Amino acid sequence: MSPMLCVLEQRDGTLRKVSHEIVAAGRKVADAMSTTVDALVFGHDDVEGLDALGACGADRVLVATHDTFRLYSPEGQTATIAGLAANYSTVLFAATATGKDLAPRVAARLETSCATEVTDITVAEGRVVVTRPVYAGRAIQQLRMMASTAVLSIRPNTFPVTDAGRPGTLESIPVPEFTANVEVVEVKAPAEAALDVGEAAIVVSGGRGLKEPENFSLIEDLADAFGQAAVGASRAVVDAGWRDHSAQVGQTGKTVSPGLYVAVGISGAIQHLAGMRTAKVIVAINRDKDAPIFKVADYGIVGDLFEVVPRLTAEVRKLRAEG
Amino acid sequence: MKIAVCLKRVPDTTAKVVIADDGVSIDPTGVKFVPNPYDEYAIEEAIARKTAAGEGETVVVSLGTDAAQETIRSALAMGIDRGVLLQIAEHPDPAAAAALLADELATGGYDLILMGKMAVDDSQHQVGPQVAERLGMACITAVAHLKIDGGTVTAEREIEGAVEVVRCGLPAVITCDKGLNTPRLPALKGIMAAKKKPLDIKPVTAGESAFEVLSLTLPPDRPPGRIVGEGPDAVPELVRLLRTEAKAI
Incomplete structure (x- = not known):
């Protein structure tokens, strides 16, 4: 062969x-x-x-x-x-x-x-x-x-x-002769290099449960605590203009298979589940115990994300500080 | 400017997938079919560019079964001028689809050929560049921002963690990503007008397929998970499980 x-x-x-x-x-x-x-x-x-x-x-x-x-x-x-x-x-x-x-x-x-x-x-x-x-x-x-x-x-x-x-x-x-009709003129990298949701080992995603776009800082803080984590988003918040489309997980966004996927305030529409169900470990944090996201999650916490997420960020930081 | 849009009829993205008895396709019973969402960005872009230019023609070309006529009509209702159905019994593989589309597009004298970056059914992400290669045209894929100035195209596409700025001349094949525009909804007037717009039907047959579909199955169920607890007090236990049981952190 x-x-x-x-x-x-x-x-x-x-x-x-x-x-x-x-x-x-x-x-x-x-x-x-x-x-x-x-x-x-x-x-x-x-x-x-x-x-x-x-x-x-x-x-x-x-x-x-x-x-x-x-x-x-x-x-x-x-x-x-x-x-x-x-x-x-x-x-x-x-x-x-x-x-x-x-x-x-x-x-x-x-x-x-x-x-x-x-x-x-x-x-x-x-x-x-x-x-x-x-x-x-x-x-x-x-x-x-x-x-x-x-x-x-x-x-x-x-x-x-x-x-x-x-x-x-x-x-x-050797490189053969070629005609370049298409030319990449520039790569615009963000000021802070952001990990891509499709490639990161850990993805922390936020959804409409965050209520306001500013509250995505909770998701960013948790991702930062994990280290080497990307910030993802549900379609609902991308369509609402809270986050860039590059962060969208699920149908018309990206399909991801990280080692750990944390879904925060995401109910779990069929298109979102299809985009992250191949993650190795899934954690869901949601107020509604009947949310479909809990059907695919390995571990779930039912509760107010505004209380749960800061606590999780603190615990993960503590753990990593201990090495 | 003469603009072509390639359009595919696909199952609605919220449709529940049921595997057909043949084991290699989906059961279409009760499934709603829609224009491929990424192709809708292409339709919108074509209409907006023609409107802005105040002249030109927009043509939608769809490779599909007879049922795709309905999908073409929805593009005509949005404002595309005319449609072509390349009528085929079943969807061929991407290379064969690109060959059939390229044959139709080759003689059209198009300045711009637009389509979605992928179809949401087979998710192959390749008909655009394959059509461009066959026509010897420039091609930029997954474009989320498009500027055409005279004969020069400047496009932005998302690459992992950054944005690539790409330039080419016309004619060109551009595949569209979410973010390019917001597709309009057809107005009642457009729906009425669409019924009178020309729609050519041309039967085609595909060449040999580059692959054989051996099976189509539902994804395996995930093992049942558990609720660790309620509220912030459950966090230490979650972290412990992630550390010792899942070994995820």
Whole structure:
């Protein structure tokens, strides 16, 4: 079986966490197919952390360098990958903003469909079989990929990274000529780097139970207490303009699978539940003991969030201070 | 400016999913079907841009079954000028769908092709860029802010934790994210007018599928949880459970 190609993501010269997960997913399939894993990195200068990719499962690390690769270059990266893809049985991307833009372009060059937001990959009768949520998480689909090169994007936080102890040899690869019709001119980062709800290990989300947009400070404080936590929001409060759409969890927002999801003042509409039900641990804090959110929560507290959340923030801070 | 909008008919987002007897699709009995919510941003954008320009044409193209006529009429009621139904017995895979849409769009002389960033049924997030690749057009996906100045498109799209500013020329394929605009509701006058607007029906057939659907199942139930307690006094016990039992913190 032909090898796996894992297309990694970096920002400002640092590999993104999901990049390790792509390599780990590639390793899993490669082991099932008795083949090897190549990791492909785009950069314009040095990218840090490439020496750690062998441990994630990469046999070779391919580096494509170009002036435009400081930022995302849709056409340049599509041309580079499309030039390599025929040598591979599977090309894996992350189901991120970049991966969901790039993977379909590559799939189109290969005249095939890609499978988006894949949560599991197996091999049956020499073909890649993927599991992916559809209807915004209200159903799960299994697809057998029929093309000679399968194109997939994997959902962040889904494939565990384990020490695979591979060599991870570095090689430079050429970038083919391409015409850049689309140019990323700038990345506007917020003053304080915010974790993305789709990628964070812990997500604390607030809903209409917070009553006023200002009260989201309670959610921010709790997220801050956990550390490495993102602030999410229900559709109701995003539609009301309290929070940016990038924070929305559920249908017409993001589907998340963090290690811990804390739902505060969210009743649990079907669209919200579909967006967070794959979290490993769910905590719900709500005044209404009959709220649907308690049906999916592992742990619930029934009570006034304005009393419960500050106490929880204090307890979590205390615990972390104790180490 | 000539603007095309690609539109898909999808099950309502609040619809309860019931798996059909074939084990690979949903049972449509009693399910309400609606225009794909992300495509509604595309419809609104097309109408608003034509209105602002004071000239041009807006066309909605839908690949779907005969029932999609109703969905096209709802776009016409919002203010789109005319519709095309690429009539097919069942939805093909994304690459085949993109090929059929691109065939229809190739000869239209469109300056701008708009559609949602994804359909909320199969959530594949790829027909836009696939259409653009086939037409050799520029493409920007998941756009939440769009400026078109002369022949230059400047778009903003959310990337994890930041915003990417992207530029391209026309013609272009733009896929729309929530935040781009607020789709209008069709007025009664629009609904009446929509009945008289042209709707072409063109039967099409898809090529071979890039994948085979092996199964469609409901997500596994989560194991039953528990109420730890009531009010702030339950917090220490919750923290203890998260620490020692769930090992989540």
